[in-house]
Amino acid sequence: MESKPVALRILDIVSIVVLLIAAYLALVFAPTELVMGDVQRVFYFHIGTAWTALLGFIVAAVFSVVYLINKDLKWDRLQVAAIEVSLVFFFVTIVLGSIWARPAWNTWWTWDPRLTTAAVTELIYIAYFMLRQGIDDPDRRARFGAVYALVGGISAPITFFAIRLFRSIHPVVVGSANANQDKLPLTADMKVAFFFALFAFTVIFIDLFWNRIRLGDLQNKVEQLKLKVTM
Amino acid sequence: MFFQETTPDTSGYMIAGYVIAFVVMGLYVASIYLRSRNLRQDMSLLEEMDKPAPAPAVMEKKSAAKPTGAKATKTVTKRKARN
Numbered sequence: 001m002e003s004k005p006v007a008l009r010i011l012d013i014v015s016i017v018v019l020l021i022a023a024y025l026a027l028v029f030a031p032t033e034l035v036m037g038d039v040q041r042v043f044y045f046h047i048g049t050a051w052t053a054l055l056g057f058i059v060a061a062v063f064s065v066v067y068l069i070n071k072d073l074k075w076d077r078l079q080v081a082a083i084e085v086s087l088v089f090f091f092v093t094i095v096l097g098s099i100w101a102r103p104a105w106n107t108w109w110t111w112d113p114r115l116t117t118a119a120v121t122e123l124i125y126i127a128y129f130m131l132r133q134g135i136d137d138p139d140r141r142a143r144f145g146a147v148y149a150l151v152g153g154i155s156a157p158i159t160f161f162a163i164r165l166f167r168s169i170h171p172v173v174v175g176s177a178n179a180n181q182d183k184l185p186l187t188a189d190m191k192v193a194f195f196f197a198l199f200a201f202t203v204i205f206i207d208l209f210w211n212r213i214r215l216g217d218l219q220n221k222v223e224q225l226k227l228k229v230t231m
Numbered sequence: 232m233f234f235q236e237t238t239p240d241t242s243g244y245m246i247a248g249y250v251i252a253f254v255v256m257g258l259y260v261a262s263i264y265l266r267s268r269n270l271r272q273d274m275s276l277l278e279e280m281d282k283p284a285p286a287p288a289v290m291e292k293k294s295a296a297k298p299t300g301a302k303a304t305k306t307v308t309k310r311k312a313r314n
Contacts, residue, residue, distance in 0.1 A: 023249070032238060039241035042248035049252075088259045092252050099248040103241045204256075211263050218270045225277040 008210055015207040022048070022200035025193035039103050044193050046096040047173065048201035049089040054156045056086030056205060057125070061153025064146035076142035077216035079149055080132070085208045087125045089201070094118055105169065113162040114170035121155040128152060138223070 026044035033040035060082035067075035097115070098108050109115065128148055135141035163170045173184070186194060 027245075027249070034238050037239045037241040038245040039248070041245050042252075045249070045252050085259075088255065092255050095251050095255070096248050099244050099251070103239065103244055208259070208263070215263055215267050215270070218267060218274070222270050222273050222277065225274065225281060229277055229280050 004214075008207075008214075011203070011207045011210065015204045018196075018200040018203050022193075022197045025196050030190050030193040031187060036100075036104055039100055042096045042100050043173075044197040045201075046093055046100065047194065048197035049096070050093040051198055052201045052205040053086040053090035053093060054160055056082045056089065056209075057121070057153055057156040060086065060149050061156075064150040064153070067142060067146045068150075071139075073138060073142055073220070076145060077220065078213060079146065081209055081212035081216055083125055083128060083149060085205060085212055087122070087129075088208075089205065090118070090122055090125075094122060110169070112170055113166035113168045114159070117155065117159040117162045121152075121159050124152045124155050 022044065026041050030041065030044070032038060060079045063075050063079035063082060067073075067079065097118070101110070102108050128145065131148055132141055132145050135144060162168065163172050184191065184194075
């Protein structure tokens with residue numbers, strides 16, 4: 001396999017730098033929230049990872065459609081990469097949310113609509129990898145995976161809109177339905193940390209996604225070579 | 232929590248959250264690196280196995296250069312007779 005492209009090497013370094021800056025802004029720069037205290041600071045990474053993960057699941061559903069149309073396995077590899085990185089990010093989202101919930105709601109977990117739909121989404125995509133593991137034929141695996149990811153992709157918008165559609169104790173941070181409330185109830189410094197975290201996690205997602213695509217390509221080459229050698 | 236006057240000390244939860252976030256992401260980066268390294272090793276091994284064996288024509292030439300079979304036996308016998 002050819003060596004890492006220079007652009008990807010630069011993106012690796014940029015990702016580490018933006019992650020450190022985002023951590024600094026969240027932990028030091030942003031003021032302490034008066035009611036919740038320091039635990040509110042996990043909110044910056046919680047939303048950063050949630051935003052990229054849900055977007056990743058939707059992008060994977062788009063790749064599924066493209067695969068089902070042109071049957072090129074390249075799209076299958078892109079879909080797997082998007083789902084794997086999103087799954088890791090969404091796991092971080094759920095864990096951070098649970099940690100925030102303990103002092104705020106006095107419980108680690110409750111079957112609130114948002115939490116339930118988030119848990120179901122995570123489980124859907126864990127099952128996606130289990131399904132793929134059970135199929136040996138690459139074309140069949142890709143076809144089943146594409147249909148599954150397409151249907152599973154519906155869970156991402158449902159998770160996002162759960163707090164707007166159903167009665168929920170989960171706070172609505174972005175675009176509150178309450179007309180009297182600010183659209184983004186944060187101080188100026190909090191907004192800086194918030195938007196930078198969104199930017200940082202988008203960059204980190206792209207970097208990990210690119211690295212994961214390269215891994216998928218390498219996996220594909222090894223599989224083809226194995227077939228060639230054994231025949 | 233929401234009816235108290237002073238800000239509660241919840242820094243322990245914050246530290247736990249950030250430690251878990253960094254550990255999970257670090258483990259994922261490590262897994263990508265390790266899987267990639269293992270695949271590269273597999274690739275080089277398979278490429279080694281896939282290399283073509285020495286061509287039969289070359290083998291014939293080499294074997295023709297060496298004294299073999301009845302000819303070789305004859306040479307040995309002649310030498311013995313001289314001695």
